[in-house]
Amino acid sequence: MPQPSPCFDVAVVGPGPVGAAAALAMAQKGFRVALIGPSSARRDGRTVALMDGSWRLLAGFGVTKRLEDEAAPLATMRLVDDTGSLFRRPPTEFKAHEIGLDQFGWNVETATLSAALLDAVAGEPAIARLESSVSGMHADEDMAHLDLADGTALGAKLVAGADGRRSVVRAAMGIGGKEWQYPQAALTTIIRHSRAHRDVSTEFHTRSGPCTTVPLLGRRSSIVWMVTPEEGERLIGLDDGALGLAIEQRTHSILGAVSIDGPRGLVPMGGLSVERFSAQRTALIGEAAHVFPPIGAQGLNLGLRDVAALVEAADARDPGAAGGLAAYERSRASDVRTRTGAVDALNRSLLSDLLPVDFARGLGLLALDSIAPLRRFVMRQGLTPSGR
Ligand SMILES: Cc1cc2nc3c(=O)[nH]c(=O)nc-3n(C[C@H](O)[C@H](O)[C@H](O)COP(=O)(O)OP(=O)(O)OC[C@H]3O[C@@H](n4cnc5c(N)ncnc54)[C@H](O)[C@@H]3O)c2cc1C
Incomplete structure (x- = not known):
């Protein structure tokens, strides 16, 4: 007789730093969580500057204690x-x-951060860790359904797609976007x-x-x-x-x-801008939702803000309910689009040798250098979008 599919409140697809943080945050809110995908801890010299807001989020999971000797x-x-x-x-x-x-x-090595997050996941009884990849998914009004490469099928009220820039979740749910190199x-x-x-x-x-x-x-x-x-x-x-x-x-x-x-x-x-951050019973977080060049240490910090916003929007009785997902969509639109646009514009201004573009960049830096309230505003925006 076929076994019934296991059901979770939240299935997080992708055990990268954003997915692992999402699994921990959802478990902390009292949900039963599956974190799905193969672990990989390839060291490539990449580090991540975790801004104050991100550090405080990770402190809530006890992860910063594991990083104190390395950051x-x-x-x-x-x-x-x-x-x-x-x-x-x-x-x-x-x-x-x-x-x-x-x-x-x-600042800490990205592989060290990922390992510390996955250690914390392993110690969290509310999270089931499934090492197989997701090969497909669909959703109906009540539930999302995931198929794993090892033949497992499972259901969840909410799927958080944290499966990176080539997101299977994004493709399966028909969320379009613009990619560029x-x-x-x-x-x-x-x-x-x-x-x-x-x-x-x-x-x-x-x-x-x-x-x-x-x-x-x-x-x-x-x-x-x-x-x-x-x-x-x-x-x-x-x-x-x-x-x-x-x-x-x-x-x-x-x-x-x-x-x-x-x-x-x-x-x-490269860059990626998605047309929306959610679909039925699905939310995109991290590089599944936004990619831009590493200027100003923004990418992962933005992904951790996706996590905070999704957890805040999730209804305790039904984390994938339409109302919560609509709130998540509203909360991400301006933060993600503003940052993607600003990093893209600064990067392109460097690649251009047109005099007016150089002039505008010089003027921008002059304003940042000399107008104190503007400097403080920009610095706070680098930490949290609200400047809190
Ligand atoms: C050179 C460089 C420097 C950077 N420096 C900074 C910085 O200082 N500060 C900052 O904030 N950001 C920085 N970033 C950005 C940051 O590295 C990324 O935003 C971050 O790593 C993205 O994490 P993620 O978890 O969203 O995606 P990923 O790390 O790509 O994780 C995706 C996960 O999903 C898994 N996966 C993929 N497909 C499937 C599937 N079908 N099923 C299951 N699992 C799947 C993958 O195996 C992987 O584990 C930098 C980026 C670069 C390139």
Whole structure:
């Protein structure tokens, strides 16, 4: 006799950092949760700067305790116009103490964060961990139905699609969107350096995109260097000595002598904007819902805000009810679209060498540098959309 499908309140598809955080938050609200998908902890030198709001969300799951010995504070963000533009500004610095904080957030290796979240999931009895991939889904008024690659079928009142930029959930539920590519790739690695970083992250804006150093513990920093795909292939093929020297030159030796101190990765740059964030009994979160280049440390922080918004909108009796999903849709529209648009515009302004575009960027930085309330507003927006 066929077994009846197991039923959950919430099925989270995708055990990346956003999916794992969603599973923990939903379990904390009292729901029975399934977290579905294969675990992968590939280290590629990528780190994530978790802003204050994200850190507080993770603290609620006890995850920050596991990260305290590995995460470095980010107290100052410095922008350096290194485009050679006629209208370039002197470096602009944003300091956390200007908005009453000791640090904007904490920088940690993304693989370390994922491992800490999955450890917390393993210790949470309300979460069933299913390691198979989702191959298809459909939904009716009362329930969403998922098919897994290992032949399992299950039902849930709400499916949270956290399955990344190639989301099966998004495709299965017919949620359209616009995808685009940039003529860029991001080289990621970890460096050791002879000078102290003093908890400062520096974003050099170049004609191929930003090259950013983000502090790690001790005399170490992570690097996200946006270059043309061809240059990315050349750089990633260099030996450690030559790559360290290239990074030292690109960052104008502000961190002194540089050596490579971790794995490396190369990520093609693209964007995704979805036409809606929800469908019947379904919500999209994280990179299933939005993708943009790593400028200003926004992507995962935005994904964690999706999680907070979805948990807040979920009705305790029926987390996938239409009313809750409509509230989720409303709450994400402006935050996600504003950030996708702002990052896209800044990135394209760097790639353009048109004088009016350079002028507008220079003017923007001048305003940020000299108008104190605007500076504080922008800094708070980087932490939470409401500035709370
Ligand atoms: C170079 C670089 C630097 C970055 N730096 C920052 C930063 O400083 N700050 C910041 O906030 N953001 C940053 N980001 C963005 C951040 O890395 C992403 O937003 C984040 O990793 C997305 O997490 P996610 O859980 O949504 O997706 P993913 O990490 O892609 O996870 C998706 C998960 O779904 C699983 N999956 C896929 N298909 C299926 C399926 N069919 N069934 C089940 N599971 C499935 C995958 O195996 C994976 O585990 C950076 C990005 C890049 C490229």
